[in-house]
Amino acid sequence: MKENEPLLDEPLLEVSKLTLDYNLGKRKMRALNRVSFQINKGEILGVAGESGCGKSTLGLAIIKLLPKIASIRRGEILFEGQDLLKLSEDQMNKKIRGQKISMIFQNPQDALNPVFTIEKQMVDILKTQRLYKNKRIRSARFFRDQAIDRLKATGIADPAQRLSNYPFEFSGGMKQRVMIGMALSSGTSLLLADEATTALDVTIEAQINKLIADLAKEYKTSVLYVSHNLGVLAELADRIMIMYAGRVFEMGTTKDVFGSPSHPYSAALLESMPSRQDRGKRLLSIPGFVPPLDNLPPGCSFHPRCKFVEAICKKEVPPMEEVTPGHFSACFLDIKRGRKRLQWI
Amino acid sequence: MDLIKINNLKTYFYQNKGLLSKLFGEGLKTVHAVDDVSLTIQKGRTFGLVGESGCGKSTLGNTIFRLVKATSGEILFQDKDVLKMNSTELMGFRQNAQLIFQDQYGCMNPRMTVGQIIAEPLLMKAHGDLDNDKLFDEVERLLLAVNLDPDSAVKFPNEFSGGQARRIGVARAIALNPTFIMADEPTSGLDISTAATVLNLMQDLQDEMDITYLWVSHNLNQVKYMSDDMAVMYLGKIVEMGQTKDIFNEMAHPYTKALISAVPQISAEKQQETIFLKGEIPSPINPPSGCRFRTRCPQVMKKCKTHEPPLADLGGGHMCACHLHRIN
Numbered sequence: 001m002k003e004n005e006p007l008l009d010e011p012l013l014e015v016s017k018l019t020l021d022y023n024l025g026k027r028k029m030r031a032l033n034r035v036s037f038q039i040n041k042g043e044i045l046g047v048a049g050e051s052g053c054g055k056s057t058l059g060l061a062i063i064k065l066l067p068k069i070a071s072i073r074r075g076e077i078l079f080e081g082q083d084l085l086k087l088s089e090d091q092m093n094k095k096i097r098g099q100k101i102s103m104i105f106q107n108p109q110d111a112l113n114p115v116f117t118i119e120k121q122m123v124d125i126l127k128t129q130r131l132y133k134n135k136r137i138r139s140a141r142f143f144r145d146q147a148i149d150r151l152k153a154t155g156i157a158d159p160a161q162r163l164s165n166y167p168f169e170f171s172g173g174m175k176q177r178v179m180i181g182m183a184l185s186s187g188t189s190l191l192l193a194d195e196a197t198t199a200l201d202v203t204i205e206a207q208i209n210k211l212i213a214d215l216a217k218e219y220k221t222s223v224l225y226v227s228h229n230l231g232v233l234a235e236l237a238d239r240i241m242i243m244y245a246g247r248v249f250e251m252g253t254t255k256d257v258f259g260s261p262s263h264p265y266s267a268a269l270l271e272s273m274p275s276r277q278d279r280g281k282r283l284l285s286i287p288g289f290v291p292p293l294d295n296l297p298p299g300c301s302f303h304p305r306c307k308f309v310e311a312i313c314k315k316e317v318p319p320m321e322e323v324t325p326g327h328f329s330a331c332f333l334d335i336k337r338g339r340k341r342l343q344w345i
Numbered sequence: 346m347d348l349i350k351i352n353n354l355k356t357y358f359y360q361n362k363g364l365l366s367k368l369f370g371e372g373l374k375t376v377h378a379v380d381d382v383s384l385t386i387q388k389g390r391t392f393g394l395v396g397e398s399g400c401g402k403s404t405l406g407n408t409i410f411r412l413v414k415a416t417s418g419e420i421l422f423q424d425k426d427v428l429k430m431n432s433t434e435l436m437g438f439r440q441n442a443q444l445i446f447q448d449q450y451g452c453m454n455p456r457m458t459v460g461q462i463i464a465e466p467l468l469m470k471a472h473g474d475l476d477n478d479k480l481f482d483e484v485e486r487l488l489l490a491v492n493l494d495p496d497s498a499v500k501f502p503n504e505f506s507g508g509q510a511r512r513i514g515v516a517r518a519i520a521l522n523p524t525f526i527m528a529d530e531p532t533s534g535l536d537i538s539t540a541a542t543v544l545n546l547m548q549d550l551q552d553e554m555d556i557t558y559l560w561v562s563h564n565l566n567q568v569k570y571m572s573d574d575m576a577v578m579y580l581g582k583i584v585e586m587g588q589t590k591d592i593f594n595e596m597a598h599p600y601t602k603a604l605i606s607a608v609p610q611i612s613a614e615k616q617q618e619t620i621f622l623k624g625e626i627p628s629p630i631n632p633p634s635g636c637r638f639r640t641r642c643p644q645v646m647k648k649c650k651t652h653e654p655p656l657a658d659l660g661g662g663h664m665c666a667c668h669l670h671r672i673n
Contacts, residue, residue, distance in 0.1 A: 231609030274570035
């Protein structure tokens with residue numbers, strides 16, 4: 001597990017009370033519900049939860065790449081002191097997207113254009129970055145060298161030769177390296193990684209995650225790392241945020257959240273991992289399903305599946321409370337029972 | 346007791362086989378997908394097969410079922426060679442051995458109801474001669490066995506979530522009381538908690554019905570949890586094989602070490618530092634000479650380039666193919 005080093009306590013991104021709906025005809029799916037958190041400079045924040053809990057929506061909301069059916073109801077996203085929600089599309093393109101905030105997606109195959117060479121695609125990005133930074137456009141040679149540098153930084157062997165290749169000539173791991181190379185411009189201060197290594201093999205996954213960690217350290221880039229692989233988050237992230245049905249359930253340092261989970265949901269996720277159980281012992285499977293977002297149960301949205309449910313959970317939404325300094329959890333039980341270890345099985 | 350014994354199995358694929366390529370192309374290319382693999386799967390146990398994508402683990406599984414053609418070797422299932430079976434014998438074998446596929450929706454006909462999908466193997470076995478009441482009872486029993494509502498028999502596959510769809514696949518696989526099931530990445534794409542449901546279910550079925558599993562996965566945590574014996578494959582060859590606990594306790598091959606060390610762990614004290622392998626898996630068209638892992642091996646020696654290490658017993662059935670373990 002990643003040990004905590006003292007971090008610069010300077011917030012880079014502050015999201016407060018972000019609430020977002022997807023409107024599907026008359027149905028309103030609340031994908032994010034009063035989500036508040038911050039990421040400090042140079043910090044890696046890991047976001048975990050089951051499918052459909054809103055973790056990918058969160059990344060898309062920050063870079064404002066949401067589909068048209070999404071509407072932000074309230075809240076603000078302060079990035080370097082500026083509310084991103086108030087910026088126009090044009091300003092987002094010029095100042096933010098690909099300049100200061102970049103995103104890497106789960107499937108690098110779909111994120112690269114199959115009919116252009118890697119060189120063309122990388123150089124295009126570099127050109128727009130320079131254009132928006134009001135720097136003089138230089139020669140083709142200059143951009144080619146820059147692209148080679150980027151590929152070299154992401155650990156691709158023989159970058160000068162590989163530039164003229166098409167995406168299909170690259171393996172999955174190499175394509176993801178290209179994506180990271182494109183995402184990291186000189187001024188990138190926030191990297192959004194949405195399941196960036198899910199499609200890769202373990203050995204390649206380890207390489208890519210090391211690359212992200214190294215680059216984050218070198219350039220003091222902050223990372224919002226979304227994944228459902230708790231093991232990856234444990235090794236990579238400084239802090240962890242657990243989400244469920246659009247809400248933040250628990251947040252704290254990796255050691256706190258994984259070492260002594262305070263919310264029953266976090267504890268359940270950890271207990272359902274095969275790595276934690278011996279051969280032959282049963283794994284925990286949380287009964288029931290993630291509820292549909294347009295029909296959430298009243299009170300705590302996890303109460304129908306929770307083993308420790310009490311009367312109050314069905315009526316009121318538990319507030320986010322600080323359990324120990326820097327470790328937050330939204331559960332009534334936790335306030336009542338003190339700091340006892342949760343055990344599902 | 347040995348249920349499946351594979352001897353020197355080779356499965357090659359050929360590229361540029363057509364006339365035009367023969368005349369103008371670069372010549373025949375051979376993909377060594379499975380190259381000289383021998384292994385034994387014991388009855389009632391789970392055999393885990395791990396390796397990176399492209400190492401041939403799925404091809405090996407598909408070859409056992411004769412879904413792809415083997416180039417040479419033999420596959421003994423209950424002492425009978427699958428590769429030499431005629432079509433009637435093959436029918437019988439395929440009733441005894443079932444598959445659970447990785448793509449849970451892709452392997453079900455979207456226009457058939459779940460009841461029809463599960464009933465199909467039953468009807469096949471009875472050659473259509475099965476009265477409806479019996480069939481309905483059987484489908485209901487199977488759905489209950491995988492913890493699904495019997496009423497879901499009238500629904501279509503797209504009405505189910507990933508975890509449920511996977512359980513329908515399991516229900517179909519156990520319909521004919523098979524002795525052997527191959528599960529190809531049975532939990533890929535599922536959430537942790539949903540994956541846990543499938544894993545629990547498959548263990549229960551194994552206890553009840555004494556099924557032997559071939560568990561193909563690249564998730565090492567899962568293989569460690571599920572399997573009794575395991576083999577690690579690299580570029581078409583088995584590099585290490587033995588009891589799962591032996592391999593995890595005393596991994597011998599540098600590739601196994603790297604693979605296991607790369608698995609992210611939550612526990613506070615990780616047993617070892619992650620070993621980062623250089624580069625990626627080479628092409629199986631021109632595998633490296635000597636030991637196939639030498640291009641990425643952190644402990645490569647001169648000998649590795651010229652001599653291919655044989656799979657040798659380190660004691661207690663723990664096999665490893667590496668020159669490092671042949672010196673002493």
